[in-house]
Amino acid sequence: MQYYIMKSRDIRDNLATEQYLMNSPKIKLPMMLFYIEKPCIIVGRNQNTVEEINQAYCQEHDITVTRRLSGGGAMYQDLGNLCFSMIMPADQARFGNFAQLVQPVLLALHRMGAKKATVTGRNDIEIAGKKFSGNSMYTRQGRTFSHGTLMYRVDTTAVAQALRVPHDKIASKGIKSVRSRVTNIEPYLDRQYRGLSTDQFRDELVKQIWQVGDLGQIKKAAYELSAADRNAIAELRRRFYDNWDWVYGRSPMFTVQKRRHFTAGTIDARFLVEDGYIQSVKIYGDFFGTRDVVEVAEALKDVPYQPAAISRTLQQLKLNDYFMGIPQNEVIELLAQQH
Template structure:
């Protein structure tokens, strides 16, 4: 396994670096670590304007961007460490968060937080509270599985910066965003209580490689060339700092069909129906999918907004490709029942 510690503290550049490395060929898997100044990262399928408090984000200089992977919006600051495993993928790997979080979880146990566990679809929890959310993205036989690790994040900012859906909060059995999340620092062993974010990152890395000193694995550290840095600059400009990518274009709609599924997440379908036919359709939500859900939406344009015509189209696809763990029947019920 190779590793790369991103020097940037800008989430847009860090996500661009991750995307660039996903597209490269390596003989070994990669593990990436990155730390960033205050930012909000929305999932690929989310509506940015509905996920954030725009005024608060602007007045507090919080960077907003969108990632390639699905899942929900997260807030990061310099008290958070993000990690990403980049590797080849089989179909069975997508959605298998336990496989990719297990090495991180083991390292956290060794640092003293022995009660940390995997919970739900994609969370790491301790004492009934979330300290890590995870997401995946797959492209041409490769994938990355990335996640956050809240060591010492400013939890007071979360409820002010993010609008978290009421049904998502209620599904966790909690009353607010603030009461649902926690930092890891209080749960670490005394010897690690005063670690800086960078020192915490390095302790995790040493345990992933089973070494006592990072000097023992310098040959495993990835170094980027100038032309690679320039390619990453282009990705920042054209994607991660591009308002068109971040905000997208929310079409007008006449119907909203929204449900939350325990193993899938929230799916929010916005439909515009003209003369009985689907004229516009956009899917929002914190779901994951191996294929872009907008490709499915385009297949349904011009179809009569009735169960039988819709079923005929859905019979030609697998809903699970677009919404991981969702059946075709559940998708049909979402759209028309």
Template sequence: MYYVSMKSHNIGENLATEQYLMNNKKFDEPLLLFYYEEPCIIVGRNQNTQEEINQKYVQEHNIRVTRRLSGGGAVYQDLGNLCFSFVVDSNSEEFGDFKSFTKPIVDALHKMGATTAEVSGRNDILVDGKKFSGNAMYTRNGKTFSHGTLMLNVDLDVVTHALNVPEDKIASKGIKSVRSRVTNLRPYLDKEYQDIDVPTFRDILLKELFNVDDLADIKDREVKVTDDDQKEIDKLYEQYYNNWDWVYGKSPEFTVKKRQHFDYGTIDARLNVDDGKINNIKFYGDFFEPEDVSALADKLTGVKYDRDDLASALADVNLAKYFVGISKEQLVDLLA
């Protein structure tokens, strides 16, 4: 087995590296990758991004959002989470057999004191019945990667808010995440591991997985990313993980109903969004409109369904012509 310890804390860059190594490098043994990121949300390949995130909270807290190649549900990560990924020939493991991929990790955690850690359901790892790891899989061109999370010391309060979609009615064909009880792993480890940080956790797992006492003993197993490799990785990053069309525009068509009562009346907005852009919007309610609100709807048609883009589209609009007593900020808050 070979391994890579990624230096970047940008989830997009790390996913691009994973994709590049899988598709462009040949290894005669499996490849193990470890990486950890600054606050981010990663939605599954077939999910509706807007449906999975609390967009206002995400923007206010500078949480990066991206989409991965693999399926499954949305996850929140921060610097208290460690990601692992195994890259193998696709004929060496049955697709969907998460237990085989995660067994070495679970065995290592048992040695660290988390003796109740176990693979459960389709793709989760639990400890004392609570989830601390979700896993997803992707196969292409004869290679498969299975990647997962290990919540060592994640800010669980942020998880609740960032993935806690407001209770507006959203109907889409996207695959929805299943909310389950989550926990951090650190409290379940032996006393000597109670205060470890993520880099230390990573190094302990590396030594356990390679059955060595010193990482110097496996330096010949470490894969280095060259400057030429990095140029290609940067291209993938821009093509996918830092690309609005990939992250939001790939969301399935969906409809949104947004309704709120203001001092000057109620607005009931119905939106249809496709490829991440508004293709139809209608306003209902008992608000006062000096001019026909359909003109405003026409102005918003074709706009990206994103808070900043909605605000820009309304920047030169005299909103009082359509909604008396309701500000642009209030309307953007309602729609977004």
């Protein structure tokens, strides 16, 4: 298994590097990536950025905001957080099976003392009922890519201030706030793994994953970027992660909002209706899917804004491809309901 440790502390560089390596024919699968970054928020592919973040707080505290290719919810990260990614052939990794792709990290944490850490819910790793890792997944061109966070020593106050977690999502988990639901993993590790810098924690984790005493023993497994690689990564950063249209998008004036939190994620649909016909639809949320929800929006365009017409259109689609784990009839019920 190959690995690459990113030197940049900028989330935009690191997401561009992930995207490039995922599609590069030069890497040998499976491959793991590790990176640390300055304060930032990464929203999921299908989310409405403006509604997910506290814009004023982010500007005041110089928090970078960008969007990733995969679904799921918004994540706050700072220099106390370690990110990890796994790239595998799609035929060896079932989409949505986070437990499989985070297994090397979970076993390493167990060896480091956090023996009660478990994969829970759709895509979290928790300990003592609190989340310290969120994960997301993306699949394209025969490869499946999963990336996640590891809160080692994150400022949990900033998590609560920077993100706007909807009340229905918090209520569904039986908690009072986002801060009460998260924790750092450091206190649960054996004493020798506490008090480390995040870089040192990363190195110890890598050694545990590969079961070696020194990183020099796996030097041949380390990937090195070429000049051509770096140029391609810089172009991806420009096209996506530094691109205002990609990160924020141009939101039309929606006249109808349909939102519901399901066990497998939240769907938030905005309809613009004129003369009884659907002119446009934007679908946001932290759900996962193997297909782009833009296709659902396109199918609904110019459809009469009537429950029967909307239902007929949606019944022709395999909605689980777009909203994995949410029953088709429940998606149709939400999107076809009238206000």
